[in-house]
Amino acid sequence: VSSKFIPVSDFRDVKDINFRLTVDGELKQKGNTSLMLFPFDYIISYLSGFFTLRVGDLIFTGTPKGVGPVTIGNLLTAYIEDEKLLEFEVK
Numbered sequence: 001v002s003s004k005f006i007p008v009s010d011f012r013d014v015k016d017i018n019f020r021l022t023v024d025g026e027l028k029q030k031g032n033t034s035l036m037l038f039p040f041d042y043i044i045s046y047l048s049g050f051f052t053l054r055v056g057d058l059i060f061t062g063t064p065k066g067v068g069p070v071t072i073g074n075l076l077t078a079y080i081e082d083e084k085l086l087e088f089e090v091k
Contacts, residue, residue: 006080014040022077023070031064 011017014033021029038046043059053059070076070090078086 006083006085017080019078019080021066021079023074025075025077028068029064029066035064036061 008014017033019031019033020027033040038061043061044053047053047059072090074090076086076088076090077084
């Protein structure tokens, strides 16, 4: 598995970030942060009212259409804009 974090300062506008997921090279999911029901700052503020968030914590907010099964051997590749962010084979 390979992945990395991208600093928020690298983005022109966090309310307009394209992302996508391929399975074995085939596009399965595609979205944009402009389609989120709540902006990042609201989500972080809201959750902080219930527990302390620490550096490295991950917040999962849902997923765009295209969710489906994966099987052993599938290669999943995730992109933010045109940069590969994550790639792994299902074991």
